[in-house]
Amino acid sequence: MLTYQDVVTIDLTPLTTAAGKWDEMATSFHTLETDYKNSVQSVAEDGVWLGLSANTASGQFAATGKQYAAAQVEAKAIASLLRDAHTQFVTLVKAVKDVVTQAQADEMIVDGQGKATWDSAKYQSSRNDPDYPAFQRKRYDAATEWTRRIDTAVKAVDDADQGAKLALTQAAGGNKGVIPGLPNQQYGFNGAAVGDIELYEAQKAQDIATRINSGEKVSAADYAELNRSFRDNAGNKAFSQTFLAGLGTDGTIKLSNKLNSKEHQDLERGLANTVAGATQVPGKTSEMPPGSKKFNEWLNSPDGRFYKEWTESLDKSGTKNFGSNTQPLHGYQSFVSMMQHADADYDDQFLYQLGDDLIAAEKEHEGIFTKWGGGWEEKGIESDPIDGLLGVMSKNPEAATAFFDPQGNGPAGDHVGNDHLKYLLGSGDDSREWPKNVITGYGVATYDDYTSRIGLGAALEAATTGREPNSAGAAFDQHSEAQARVMQETITVLDKDDKGDAIEQNLKAPLGRALADYTMDTHAILRGDGPGDSSGIKANGEDSSITNDKHSLLRVMRGVSDAAYGTTPGGEPVLVYDLLYENQKLYSAEYLSTARGAEGDQQNNVVGDWDNKARNVGEVYGAMTAIGSDMILDDRDTKIGNLNDAMRYTYHGVGGLFTQIPVVGDPIQRMVDAATYEYSKDVSAAAEDVARSKDSRATTAGIGGTNALMDAWGSTRGVQGTEAHEHAKGEAQQSFITGREDAYSALRTRK
Numbered sequence: 001m002l003t004y005q006d007v008v009t010i011d012l013t014p015l016t017t018a019a020g021k022w023d024e025m026a027t028s029f030h031t032l033e034t035d036y037k038n039s040v041q042s043v044a045e046d047g048v049w050l051g052l053s054a055n056t057a058s059g060q061f062a063a064t065g066k067q068y069a070a071a072q073v074e075a076k077a078i079a080s081l082l083r084d085a086h087t088q089f090v091t092l093v094k095a096v097k098d099v100v101t102q103a104q105a106d107e108m109i110v111d112g113q114g115k116a117t118w119d120s121a122k123y124q125s126s127r128n129d130p131d132y133p134a135f136q137r138k139r140y141d142a143a144t145e146w147t148r149r150i151d152t153a154v155k156a157v158d159d160a161d162q163g164a165k166l167a168l169t170q171a172a173g174g175n176k177g178v179i180p181g182l183p184n185q186q187y188g189f190n191g192a193a194v195g196d197i198e199l200y201e202a203q204k205a206q207d208i209a210t211r212i213n214s215g216e217k218v219s220a221a222d223y224a225e226l227n228r229s230f231r232d233n234a235g236n237k238a239f240s241q242t243f244l245a246g247l248g249t250d251g252t253i254k255l256s257n258k259l260n261s262k263e264h265q266d267l268e269r270g271l272a273n274t275v276a277g278a279t280q281v282p283g284k285t286s287e288m289p290p291g292s293k294k295f296n297e298w299l300n301s302p303d304g305r306f307y308k309e310w311t312e313s314l315d316k317s318g319t320k321n322f323g324s325n326t327q328p329l330h331g332y333q334s335f336v337s338m339m340q341h342a343d344a345d346y347d348d349q350f351l352y353q354l355g356d357d358l359i360a361a362e363k364e365h366e367g368i369f370t371k372w373g374g375g376w377e378e379k380g381i382e383s384d385p386i387d388g389l390l391g392v393m394s395k396n397p398e399a400a401t402a403f404f405d406p407q408g409n410g411p412a413g414d415h416v417g418n419d420h421l422k423y424l425l426g427s428g429d430d431s432r433e434w435p436k437n438v439i440t441g442y443g444v445a446t447y448d449d450y451t452s453r454i455g456l457g458a459a460l461e462a463a464t465t466g467r468e469p470n471s472a473g474a475a476f477d478q479h480s481e482a483q484a485r486v487m488q489e490t491i492t493v494l495d496k497d498d499k500g501d502a503i504e505q506n507l508k509a510p511l512g513r514a515l516a517d518y519t520m521d522t523h524a525i526l527r528g529d530g531p532g533d534s535s536g537i538k539a540n541g542e543d544s545s546i547t548n549d550k551h552s553l554l555r556v557m558r559g560v561s562d563a564a565y566g567t568t569p570g571g572e573p574v575l576v577y578d579l580l581y582e583n584q585k586l587y588s589a590e591y592l593s594t595a596r597g598a599e600g601d602q603q604n605n606v607v608g609d610w611d612n613k614a615r616n617v618g619e620v621y622g623a624m625t626a627i628g629s630d631m632i633l634d635d636r637d638t639k640i641g642n643l644n645d646a647m648r649y650t651y652h653g654v655g656g657l658f659t660q661i662p663v664v665g666d667p668i669q670r671m672v673d674a675a676t677y678e679y680s681k682d683v684s685a686a687a688e689d690v691a692r693s694k695d696s697r698a699t700t701a702g703i704g705g706t707n708a709l710m711d712a713w714g715s716t717r718g719v720q721g722t723e724a725h726e727h728a729k730g731e732a733q734q735s736f737i738t739g740r741e742d743a744y745s746a747l748r749t750r751k
Helices: 004-009 013-039 052-105 121-126 132-172 197-213 220-232 237-258 262-278 293-299 302-318 331-339 348-364 385-393 397-404 420-425 454-465 481-494 505-517 519-526 550-561 576-593 600-604 608-633 635-640 666-674 680-692 704-717 723-746
Strands: 108-110 116-118 436-440 444-448 564-567 573-575
Touching: 004 052, 004 132, 013 052, 052 108, 052 132, 052 197, 108 132, 116 132, 121 132, 132 197, 132 220, 197 220, 197 237, 220 262, 237 262, 237 302, 237 331, 262 302, 262 331, 293 302, 302 331, 302 348, 331 348, 331 385, 348 385, 348 397, 348 420, 385 397, 385 454, 397 420, 397 454, 397 481, 420 454, 420 481, 454 481, 454 505, 481 505, 481 550, 505 519, 505 550, 505 564, 505 576, 519 550, 519 576, 519 608, 550 576, 550 608, 550 723, 564 576, 573 576, 576 608, 576 704, 600 723, 608 704, 608 723, 704 723
Parallel strands: none
Antiparallel strands: 108 116, 436 444, 564 573
16 A cells, blocks of 8 residues: 555656557557568468468468557557556645645644644643643644545545556456467457556446355455445546446445445445446536426437436336345335435436436335335335435435425426425325335234434425535525525425424424524514515525415424424433524524614604514514413423423523524624523413413513513613613513414414
């Protein structure tokens, strides 16, 4: 194996020099071939020499002539391989040196073995700083990471070196192109040699994979070679397509089953990355969706031939049973399970088409994705490939958005519609019947699959936010028109027949995070400023907004709120409701901060803008309080336990647990900090008020959080206690009651 020192000191010039010599050799062999044909071979063919000896000589002369031709092919191939290797090495060696430069810029010293060590000399004077030990640990961790990155870059050079060695050996040896009957034929020139390293690697990898599939004993060295080929050719379309075409879709599925073990997880990742590399399509789903005229034209082009043939074959292999009669294992289940191991990006059009194909297969073959028996998760098999694919899709948010966009994709003439969202998220009306788990034994028992819809939730979060699930980077706005359309339709579909508060458990947390990302929009809808039109979004490029009906939104927010989001460092439960409340509080503070200024004399009068913003904030707080108290009062949620106890952690700093809370400026954060309040008191007070009497519609139960925020706003503005501030606070209190009561009318608390 190449060392770090080998890589950073190597001189690559001899490769191109040698390539030139091999080209010269090919030219010389061409000259020899011409001379031989004219001066030697012609003697046996000019009709002067006759008889048995002439016939024998003619055959031998012809064989020798073909060797001269084969020698030219081999020499040219080797020249090409050397140049190919040089190009790869230049890029990869530079990558090693670039990583070293970056490490040095990060105050690292890199030694002759490629090990990075933190250069702490400039921090000698800081050693007594109380924060120094923590800082030191971070720098040591950084050094370890830089060493790993350097090692990975060096390994990539070694992988390429092994690939070049394999290709040169194959081009110069073997029995390819050898002419039968030639003395010592095993030493003949290779007239079938090619100047493509990746082709030889793919052929070798295919040979190893075929032997694995057939059950032959495969050496550890061959497994290592297969793994090296996958690593070395990650993202290489030529290698990937050559390998997969030779293996076929049946063979690919069989190989994924053979590699589905902890022992071979690197190989399965390599196979998944190979599939990702082979199925890349030009353009995007939004421009050239599968099924469009433009997409079909590409399919029928030379560039699209592999994709077309391979995906058509996958359709057939996907519905085959590779398992037993008692526990079927269909090809699509294995294939998607393998895809989940990839760390490369799958093409959005491939994901879209595969999703369509899976849905079509499910409709054509009823019950094909039923989970028979147990142990699927332990075996690493995704019993529901549709949900599994959606999980893969969640890592490519743009693909997820296009897949769910109710408007469809593509410009006029290439537009393709879809009903993926309604089919997968809806109920009744030809929506999907999600697969069950069937257990057999003394009898047959059918259960809901506890893993059901995990992928759907992740994909919807990605589709609506434009980020991978549970990732940082939330903002109060910045949603594309397509993302907003998916969010709008999601709320509409979930609230069909006013049932938005009854959401599947595995959808609650991801949809809660998605709703938190739309806090600016939901704040507007809850305060009554939204259009309340479920038919369309407010389109504005990358700052588009949802416009759902207020009651629909309330029910869906209620539906996700009771799910466990996580736990505090002390092990206390945190609910999705906490996330939604925190974001509404933060945005309310930002919203109040935009109230216009008022001079001293104006503060002794009513300030209209203050009143308006206070009313809006009060209405939102009232709605959020109603959602929380509904959870306590609703006996449908006894499984949650005592929610009154579960919703008390925000004031202990639980906000730090949420990645979906945007970063705001210091003035707003100070206002929020000043407004710290145990909001579970509001929730429980409102719930108790409702429980005591149905005539509680005029009470201010639960107003504490609203008052705390208004006081914090007044304090930070230096206007607390003024007539204008007190009047605005009173407006907030009245609107709090309005918002709370309106929310109750949408929920089931009083029904």
